[in-house]
Amino acid sequence: MSAFPDHTLDSAPAAARAAMAATARRRGYVPAPVGRLATSPELLTGFLKLSGLFETTTLAPVEREVVIMTVAARNACHVCVAMHSEILTAKEAPSTLIEALRAQKPLPDARLDGLRVFTLAVMDAAGAVPEETLQAFLAHGFTARNALEVVLGVGAYTLSTFANRLTDAPLDEALAPFAWHAA
Numbered sequence: 001m002s003a004f005p006d007h008t009l010d011s012a013p014a015a016a017r018a019a020m021a022a023t024a025r026r027r028g029y030v031p032a033p034v035g036r037l038a039t040s041p042e043l044l045t046g047f048l049k050l051s052g053l054f055e056t057t058t059l060a061p062v063e064r065e066v067v068i069m070t071v072a073a074r075n076a077c078h079v080c081v082a083m084h085s086e087i088l089t090a091k092e093a094p095s096t097l098i099e100a101l102r103a104q105k106p107l108p109d110a111r112l113d114g115l116r117v118f119t120l121a122v123m124d125a126a127g128a129v130p131e132e133t134l135q136a137f138l139a140h141g142f143t144a145r146n147a148l149e150v151v152l153g154v155g156a157y158t159l160s161t162f163a164n165r166l167t168d169a170p171l172d173e174a175l176a177p178f179a180w181h182a183a
Contacts (some may be wrong), residue, residue, distance in 0.1 A: 002106050004167035007038040015041035033079050043163055050156035058150040059115075062093055067153035069101040070119040075099035077161035079115045085178040102180055113131035114140035118147070118148050122154050 005011070009020055009030065009119035024030045027132045037044040054064060065088050072080035081102060088098050107113035117135040121129045137147060157159075171179055 002036075002168065004034060004036040004039050007035040012038040012039050016044050019045050023048070023063055023168050029172070029174070031083075032172050033164050033167070034165065036167035036169050040166070043159070046161050047156065047163070050152070050159065054149070054153050057152065058143075058145075059146055059149050059153075061091060062088070062097075063112065065091070065093070066097075066101065066107070066115050066154060067119050067150055068157050069098075069117050070104075071157040072161055073102060073104045073180075073182075074120065074123060075158065075161035075165070077164050078180050078182070079164050079171055079175070080157065080161050081180040082171055082175040082178040085170055085180065086175060089178070104183075115142065115150070118142075119150055119154060120135045122150055123158075127151060135176055 007013075007016070007020070009017055009024070012020055012035070019041070020030050020034055020038055023034050034044065037047065054067075057064065059111065065084055067085050069081065069088070069161055072084060077170070085102060088101075094108070100107045101116070107116055114137055118129070121133045125133075134147060138144070144153065
């Protein structure tokens with residue numbers, strides 16, 4: 001038996017139930033990773049709050065997904081890559097963009113690739129990005145505010161990817177068409 005059970009709304013700790021119910025309303029079901037993360041109501045609620053804040057940033061929706069997918073693929077979170085591939089597909093993002101993000105390759109759009117490269121630099125340097133890397137990011141039309149928003153995204157989705165890997169979260173059947181495995 002796993003240390004991280006697949007909680008339902010009935011079996012989850014009381015403090016996790018509201019977050020689980022809200023997720024079920026948005027997605028139509030309780031995703032398996034949410035059920036496992038409910039073992040720690042604080043982690044589940046914290047991630048949902050952070051990801052909700054990230055959604056309010058000035059980065060455009062596809063730009064936010066570039067940050068998320070970059071973190072998810074780098075951290076080899078198969079659940080996160082599948083879920084956000086589904087989201088990008090629903091946003092009608094070009095398949096070439098999705099494929100490049102999943103393969104951890106340069107993106108076909110120079111501006112979005114600048115965002116991907118900067119996100120990787122933030123992760124690799126633990127935030128201590130060299131000045132020339134920051135200037136290259138800004139040269140793509142991003143702002144200092146966007147740079148800090150990337151840090152928020154990296155933080156939120158590092159939390160998610162690490163927790164999903166720790167709990168060995170399975171891929172829900174609804175995400176099977178978007179299954180991904182690290183190279």
